[in-house]
Amino acid sequence: xxxxxxxxxxxxxxxxxxxxxxxxxxxxxxxxxxxxxxxxxxxxxxxxxxxxxxxxxxxxxxxxxxxxxxxxxxxxxxxxxxxxxxxxxxxxxxxxxxxxxxxxxxxxxxxxxxxxxxxxxxxxxxxxxxxxxxxxxxxxxxxxxxxxxxxxxxxxxxxxxxxxxxxxxxxxxxxxxxxxxxxxxxxxxxxxxxxxxxxxxxxxxxxxxxxxxxxxxxxxxxxxxxxxxxxxxxxxxxxxxxxx
Amino acid sequence: xxxxxxxxxxxxxxxxxxxxxxxxxxxxxxxxxxxxxxxxxxxxxxxxxxxxxxxxxxxxxxxxxxxxxxxxxxxxxxxxxxxxxxxxxxxxxxxxxxxxxxxxxxxxxxxxxxxxxxxxxxxxxxxxxxxxxxxxxxxxxxxxxxxxxxxxxxxxxxxxxxxxxxxxxxxxxxxxxxxxxxxxxxxxxxxxxxxxxxxxxxxxxxxxxxxxxxxxxxxxxxxxxxxxxxxxxxxxxxxxxxxxxxxxxxxxxxxxxxxxxxxxxxxxxxxxxxxxxxxxxxxxxxxxxxxxxxxxxxxxxxxxxxxxxxxxxxxxxxxxxxxxxxxxxxxxxxxxxxxxxxxxxxxxxxxxxxxxxxxxxxxxxxxxxxxxxxxxxxxxxxxxxxxxxxxxxxxxxxxxxxxxxxxxxxxxxxxxxxxxxxxxxxxxxxxxxxxxxxxxxxxxxxxxxxxxxxxxxxxxxxxxxxxxxxxxxxxxxxxxx
Numbered sequence: 001x002x003x004x005x006x007x008x009x010x011x012x013x014x015x016x017x018x019x020x021x022x023x024x025x026x027x028x029x030x031x032x033x034x035x036x037x038x039x040x041x042x043x044x045x046x047x048x049x050x051x052x053x054x055x056x057x058x059x060x061x062x063x064x065x066x067x068x069x070x071x072x073x074x075x076x077x078x079x080x081x082x083x084x085x086x087x088x089x090x091x092x093x094x095x096x097x098x099x100x101x102x103x104x105x106x107x108x109x110x111x112x113x114x115x116x117x118x119x120x121x122x123x124x125x126x127x128x129x130x131x132x133x134x135x136x137x138x139x140x141x142x143x144x145x146x147x148x149x150x151x152x153x154x155x156x157x158x159x160x161x162x163x164x165x166x167x168x169x170x171x172x173x174x175x176x177x178x179x180x181x182x183x184x185x186x187x188x189x190x191x192x193x194x195x196x197x198x199x200x201x202x203x204x205x206x207x208x209x210x211x212x213x214x215x216x217x218x219x220x221x222x223x224x225x226x227x228x229x230x231x232x233x234x235x236x237x238x239x240x241x242x243x244x
Numbered sequence: 245x246x247x248x249x250x251x252x253x254x255x256x257x258x259x260x261x262x263x264x265x266x267x268x269x270x271x272x273x274x275x276x277x278x279x280x281x282x283x284x285x286x287x288x289x290x291x292x293x294x295x296x297x298x299x300x301x302x303x304x305x306x307x308x309x310x311x312x313x314x315x316x317x318x319x320x321x322x323x324x325x326x327x328x329x330x331x332x333x334x335x336x337x338x339x340x341x342x343x344x345x346x347x348x349x350x351x352x353x354x355x356x357x358x359x360x361x362x363x364x365x366x367x368x369x370x371x372x373x374x375x376x377x378x379x380x381x382x383x384x385x386x387x388x389x390x391x392x393x394x395x396x397x398x399x400x401x402x403x404x405x406x407x408x409x410x411x412x413x414x415x416x417x418x419x420x421x422x423x424x425x426x427x428x429x430x431x432x433x434x435x436x437x438x439x440x441x442x443x444x445x446x447x448x449x450x451x452x453x454x455x456x457x458x459x460x461x462x463x464x465x466x467x468x469x470x471x472x473x474x475x476x477x478x479x480x481x482x483x484x485x486x487x488x489x490x491x492x493x494x495x496x497x498x499x500x501x502x503x504x505x506x507x508x509x510x511x512x513x514x515x516x517x518x519x520x521x522x523x524x525x526x527x528x529x530x531x532x533x534x535x536x537x538x539x540x541x542x543x544x545x546x547x548x549x550x551x552x553x554x555x556x557x558x559x560x561x562x563x564x565x566x567x568x569x570x571x572x573x574x575x576x577x578x579x580x581x582x583x584x585x586x587x588x589x590x591x592x593x594x595x596x597x598x599x600x601x602x603x604x605x606x607x608x609x610x611x612x613x614x615x616x617x618x619x620x621x622x623x624x625x626x627x628x629x630x631x632x633x634x635x636x637x638x639x640x641x642x643x644x645x646x647x648x649x650x651x652x653x654x655x656x657x658x659x660x661x662x663x664x665x666x667x668x669x670x671x672x673x674x675x676x677x678x679x680x681x682x683x684x685x686x687x688x689x690x691x692x693x694x695x696x697x698x699x700x701x702x703x704x705x706x707x708x709x710x711x712x713x714x715x716x717x718x719x720x721x722x723x724x725x
Contacts, residue, residue, distance in 0.1 A: 008705055010656075012705075013666070013703050013705050013706070014666055014669065014701050014702075015699050015701065015702065015703060016699075016702075017702055017703040017704060017705040017708065018702070020705045021705070021708060031307065036709050038659065038706070039657075039659045040659075041656050041657065041659055041662040042656040042662075047649065047653060048624070049605060049624060049627070050627065050631065051624075051627035051628045051629075051630055051631030051632065051641070052631055052649050052653070053628045053631075053632060054632060055649060055650070055653040058657060059489055059653065059657060060651065062657055064353050065332065066659075074411055088671070121494075140604070140605075140606035140607055140608070141605075141607075144606070144607040144608070144610075144611055145607060171608075172564050172606075172608070173564045173604045173606035173608065175604065176604065177563070177603070177604025177605060177606070178604075178605075179601065179699070180601065180602075180603065180604045180605075181691075181692060181695075182688060182689070182691045183255070183598075183601045183691075184254065184255055184258060184565075184601070184602060185604070185691040185692065185694055185695055186255070186258055186259050187565055187568050187569060187697060188566040188604075188694075189566055189694065189695030190307040190694060191565070191568055191604075191694070193695075194568075216698070217696065219699065220681075220695075220697050220698065220699070221695070221696045222695030223681065223696065223697055224695070224696040224697065240551060
């Protein structure tokens with residue numbers, strides 16, 4: 001049986017606990033044993049990407065410590081946090097250092113949820129059913145950062161009754177960008193409104209946004225623009241059992 | 245760059261960007277990207293990626309051995325009858341050009357579109373001496389007539405509509421202009437022909453300098469570059485030292501990358517190769533090699549890749565931020581992602597430290613950059629320079645913000661404080677909470693809620709997990725009985 005350490009992420013834990021609970025349920029249904037290293041907090045990305053690299057490194061060391069004595073894969077419902085651990089951690093510490101070695105080892109264990117399902121468990125059909133028109137946003141760090149470009153679509157195509165529809169500019173950034181959204185709120189706003197306009201124009205009933213930051217941004221944008229399109233994490237769709 | 249001494253306020257610039265400029269920007273960048281995608285598909289995706297890699301590697305190699313290639317270039321230019329001038333900064337470069345102009349009693353100058361002459365604000369310096377300067381690239385000509393600056397590096401007037409241009413021509417050129425591109429081009433052509441023939445000096449920048457033969461490469465789409473560098477008796481080329489490439493094999497790689505990235509064409513309409521002084525051409529050829537901060541960037545192992553830039557403009561075309569604000573918001577000569585790197589690198593983060601933050605780090609630019617500049621990586625490097633300082637600059641961030649970051653780090657760094665914080669947000673949000681949402685938050689978080697509500701803090705994943713474990717245990721216990 002595969003063992004998975006849950007990497008819940010700050011946004012996941014504080015804003016999207018339902019997504020996390022569903023992730024646990026789904027993984028267990030796939031025969032995976034889940035564990036939760038309770039000492040985990042933030043991976044350090046918000047600091048590092050805002051220019052506070054020293055704080056980012058400190059957080060990285062703490063995070064690695066929290067997962068150090070665990071075994072198996074480390075899975076998160078976020079491509080951005082995973083990319084940070086996978087690519088940035090090893091680059092943060094000088095080659096040859098003990099920290100670098102630890103970072104390289106831990107990086108190899110970390111996977112984003114859809115990546116884990118498709119490439120490790122080799123599952124694309126989880127038996128879900130969601131008879132609706134669904135558009136799929138491509139989060140930047142998931143697609144460009146981790147190179148996870150088709151996995152979400154593979155999983156969505158296997159969902160009973162789901163009609164996966166294209167939408168314009170689906171690969172364009174939604175305007176979240178972490179610190180960017182508070183440093184330049186007007187630009188961020190223009191970006192998310194444009195994203196929402198494209199989603200609404202597609203005629204979708206739901207839009208898949210599998211990145212906590214983008215999900216919170218797009219969900220809020222849809223609400224602000226009085227749209228009834230539902231923004232959902234991929235996990236939320238894959239746990240739907242509606243009659244097809 | 246043009247005497248910018250005050251901090252560039254990207255937020256304010258973005259807030260006041262004209263919606264018409266933004267709309268026109270989006271329209272032209274979309275077309276440019278579409279055309280680019282078509283020629284790249286035709287070229288073959290895999291082959292294109294190999295070409296990009298080759299372009300990156302040869303440009304980086306040249307930067308690492310820049311001293312060698314520059315001295316080879318100088319030697320070859322002189323051997324071909326040209327003259328080489330070295331300019332440490334903008335002032336020196338302007339002085340060299342002005343001295344040449346006064347030596348030849350220059351009254352009229354025709355110019356080829358050039359970002360580096362924008363960077364040193366050359367036109368202004370010439371005009372102050374009573375010299376008339378005519379931009380001959382159609383877009384630059386329009387922008388100059390309007391008294392503006394380019395808003396894009398390859399399409400300077402991209403922010404203007406044909407109606408606006410027609411109105412501008414009617415006003416400034418006193419001609420009957422209709423908003424028909426072909427007719428407007430013809431009007432500009434008629435006007436410029438006179439100036440080409442009158443000019444005492446032609447000034448250009450340069451796309452590449454081929455070290456092995458001392459050749460200046462100029463690519464233009466309108467043929468104006470060829471006119472400016474062959475009709476007037478003196479040709480002065482002002483070129484950044486980073487534009488040098490080793491040889492013609494390199495040129496073949498770079499020209500293919502450039503043409504496809506800029507305009508979606510397989511080859512730019514006019515490729516002009518100038519090697520020193522040649523028969524029938526200008527009697528003098530002067531090459532002004534400009535440093536203006538570039539050698540300082542070269543010493544920075546992360547940021548030096550910004551010098552690989554060939555000014556194709558694709559990073560801004562694809563940038564979702566640039567497309568919402570237009571080129572002027574970047575407050576300096578180079579807009580978009582390349583500007584967010586070059587401006588702080590050339591002018592310091594004290595002035596331009598806000599620009600590296602004008603990015604969501606989405607990576608769209610790096611994905612298309614023909615010379616594979618790791619743009620997000622360099623932006624992160626410059627954010628750090630602004631916040632923490634590094635071996636090149638002292639930090640510019642205020643002490644207050646640093647303390648905030650340290651405090652947050654302290655809380656997030658401790659599992660127990662982190663859990664306490666999570667609990668407190670759930671308690672304290674109560675008065676602000678409306679169902680699943682927090683429609684408005686106190687400053688500075690109102691910067692988020694001015695655009696969209698924030699979701700309510702719902703999370704007690706840890707509590708859920710604990711209950712579940714306890715349940716499992718008790719169930720397990722029963723089972724054992």
